[in-house]
């Protein structure tokens with residue numbers, strides 16, 4: 001039985017389905033879980049114990065997970081790229097359109113009309129709500145990944161001049177690519193942040209960045225709050241260096257400012273995106289726990305191998321010369337046949353699946369004890385093929 005800690009809510013329907021099929025146990029209270037399911041909640045470091053095999057992030061941003069500590073612990077971390085890209089794109093477009101048409105204020109004013117001839121009265125006040133248009137305006141997009149690309153394409157189709165900032169050449173015909181942030185900021189009527197939070201992007205919008213922007217520009221942040229330095233933002237708004245700020249990441253110092261609109265981190269919060277993200281996360285988690293295969297990981301290489309042998313060893317180890325020959329020699333010294341294997345490297349580590357043509361568990365356990373003694377080996381698991389027999393040994 002695998003204990004899966006749900007740091008964010010997972011639909012009961014999905015839990016019941018998974019419980020039935022895979023005999024996983026879900027709880028929000030496990031203190032030493034074997035797996036963690038999470039959205040944006042912070043994963044506390046104390047949960048990264050020797051029990052923890054995998055952390056599954058339903059969604060994209062992994063700034064809530066100490067990935068380095070997980071890697072050192074041999075814990076696989078994955079996310080679910082693209083599952084909420086359309087949801088975020090649609091919220092970005094909604095926010096953009098809202099920023100040029102005062103729909104909410106106009107609709108509120110209509111509700112306050114009284115008497116007969118409501119339409120006539122409404123038409124008399126409509127000139128208080130004259131809007132702007134997006135067509136012909138310039139928009140700068142930072143982050144041209146799953147979401148940024150979709151936003152760029154949609155804005156191009158709305159007739160906007162789209163400028164994209166990316167480090168590698170992209171050769172897309174619906175945006176002009178620039179390599180200098182200042183270039184993008186000085187030319188854009190709207191600037192959209194769709195970047196991950198990293199050491200490089202943290203505080204990217206500082207007083208220097210704001211000094212390159214236009215006074216009529218509205219800045220939208222759907223990446224992460226910390227990409228914008230709030231003190232610099234507040235002074236840029238007060239000094240009319242930019243017109244307004246729309247962010248999906250509220251914080252106390254930004255509340256109650258008429259030039260700031262804050263949303264409750266709802267970019268990926270649609271029924272479809274949540275369902276798709278949870279399903280993808282659970283599929284990746286199940287495959288890793290039951291078959292040892294890796295998909296969409298951020299710290300392990302992706303490795304897949306059909307599981308046809310009775311026993312599979314999974315080994316995560318530091319990439320060192322001759323390490324694999326040491327592993328295979330120890331296996332063959334016990335007269336155990338390797339049926340097939342798959343192995344990939346990633347950033348100084350190796351993950352290897354070794355399928356054994358051997359079902360004698362005591363004999364295999366002797367080998368795994370020896371392999372565990374190799375200093376470069378971080379985590380070793382022994383999986384029994386569930387289609388051959390129902391129990392899984394860890």
Ligand SMILES: NC(=O)C1=CN([C@@H]2O[C@H](COP(=O)(O)OP(=O)(O)OC[C@H]3O[C@@H](n4cnc5c(N)ncnc54)[C@H](O)[C@@H]3O)[C@@H](O)[C@H]2O)C=CC1
Nearest residue numbers: 060061143144145146147194195196200222223248267268
């Ligand atoms: N508001 C919300 O609810 C959501 C917010 N997000 C945020 O949006 C970010 C992007 O999401 P996706 O497009 O799905 O991810 P993605 O990984 O497909 O795209 C990220 C892009 O940013 C680029 N990038 C990274 N660092 C950069 C830098 N220093 N300079 C220039 N480009 C850089 C990458 O090359 C990549 O093209 C996520 O990491 C997350 O922080 C994502 C989903 C929902």
Ligand SMILES: O=C(O)C(=O)COP(=O)(O)O
Nearest residue numbers: 039040058059060061268
């Ligand atoms: O996927 C992301 O990075 C998001 O920001 C969405 O977060 P959520 O899963 O909705 O808490």
